[in-house]
Amino acid sequence: MCTGRVDLSFVLRAFSKGADGVFLIGCRLNECNYTTHGNFHALSMVHLCKKIMEQIGLNPARLMIEFMSGGEGVLFAEVMNDIGKRVREMGPLGKAEGIDEKALKAKLEAVAGLVPYIRLVERERLRIPFKTEEEFEAFFASDEFGRLFKELIVDKLAISQITLLLREKPLSTGKISEILGLTPSEVSRHMNSSSRYGLVRYDESRKSFALA
Numbered sequence: 787m788c789t790g791r792v793d794l795s796f797v798l799r800a801f802s803k804g805a806d807g808v809f810l811i812g813c814r815l816n817e818c819n820y821t822t823h824g825n826f827h828a829l830s831m832v833h834l835c836k837k838i839m840e841q842i843g844l845n846p847a848r849l850m851i852e853f854m855s856g857g858e859g860v861l862f863a864e865v866m867n868d869i870g871k872r873v874r875e876m877g878p879l880g881k882a883e884g885i886d887e888k889a890l891k892a893k894l895e896a897v898a899g900l901v902p903y904i905r906l907v908e909r910e911r912l913r914i915p916f917k918t919e920e921e922f923e924a925f926f927a928s929d930e931f932g933r934l935f936k937e938l939i940v941d942k943l944a945i946s947q948i949t950l951l952l953r954e955k956p957l958s959t960g961k962i963s964e965i966l967g968l969t970p971s972e973v974s975r976h977m978n979s980s981s982r983y984g985l986v987r988y989d990e991s992r993k994s995f996a997l998a
Contacts, residue, residue, distance in 0.1 A: 788812075789851075790824015795901045797835055797849060802894045807873035810851040811862070815919060817855070825853060829919065833926040834908060837935055841943060842893040843883055843967075845876055853919075889965075896946040900939075907938045944968060945976050945985075949997070952986060956994035 789812035800808045810832065812825035829851060836846035850869060854861050876882055880890035911934060916922050925931055947966055951957055959977065963970045977995055980986040987998045 788818075788820050788822065788824040789828035790820075790822055790826075792828055792831065793901075794831055794835055794904060795898060797831075798894055798898045798901070801844075801848075801879060802891065802898070804879070806876065806879045807848045807850065807869065809866075809869050811865075812851065812853050814853045814855055816917065826916075826922075829922050830908070830912070830914065833922060834904070834912065837926065837931075838897055838904075838939070838943070841940065842897065843885055844879070844893075845883060848873070848876060848879065892947065892950050896943060896950050899946050899950075900942055903942060904939065911938060941976065941979075944972070945980060948973070948976055948980070949985070952995060952997045956989050956992050956996035958994045962995070 789810055792810055797808050810828055812828055813819050815825055815829070816823070818825060832849055832851045836849055839846045839849065850872075852865050854865070880887065885893070912931075914922070914925055916925065944966065948962055951962060951965060957965075959970050959973045962968070962973045966973075968976075977986060977988075981988070984998050986995050988994075989996050
């Protein structure tokens with residue numbers, strides 16, 4: 787299967803099922819077997835997913851991608867041995883990052899709920915015509931990408947996490963802030979925005995927010 791077929795949802799599903807690391811192997815860049823150059827799409831997806839993982843408190847090094855040809859068996863064996871060692875050193879997903887099982891599940895579910903939106907903004911705002919791995923790395927490490935990521939994804943992700951919390955029970959601004967590690971002012975801003983769209987309401991009797 788071409789790595790261009792690998793969707794963000796596949797990676798999230800692997801982590802949600804308990805994988806401690808995810809590794810993609812693609813044919814060498816500019817040597818696509820299908821002439822679609824889907825490996826560039828995979829590289830972009832991996833960089834974006836790493837940024838999202840970092841945002842929710844997961845070690846982005848758990849997601850890896852390498853490029854090699856089908857005839858490089860020795861290189862494949864060396865890379866697999868190295869990756870196995872690195873994943874073992876990182877430890878169990880979530881536990882090694884200090885995230886309990888319930889919180890980890892909620893974080894991954896919040897991202898999974900945004901996948902259709904992330905696909906859209908990636909295609910419209912983040913798809914880049916670079917032809918080398920170095921160019922991709924430079925872009926995803928740039929201030930420009932940081933600005934776009936914050937503008938397009940960070941707030942949406944926070945609202946998705948808050949919505950999942952409110953499905954369980956109404957919560958105060960302070961409690962949401964404590965659980966998600968956001969400042970009270972950030973939570974208030976998200977709640978005001980969500981209220982305008984009719985997504986949440988303020989329960990005066992409980993002094994808490996609830997789903998509308």
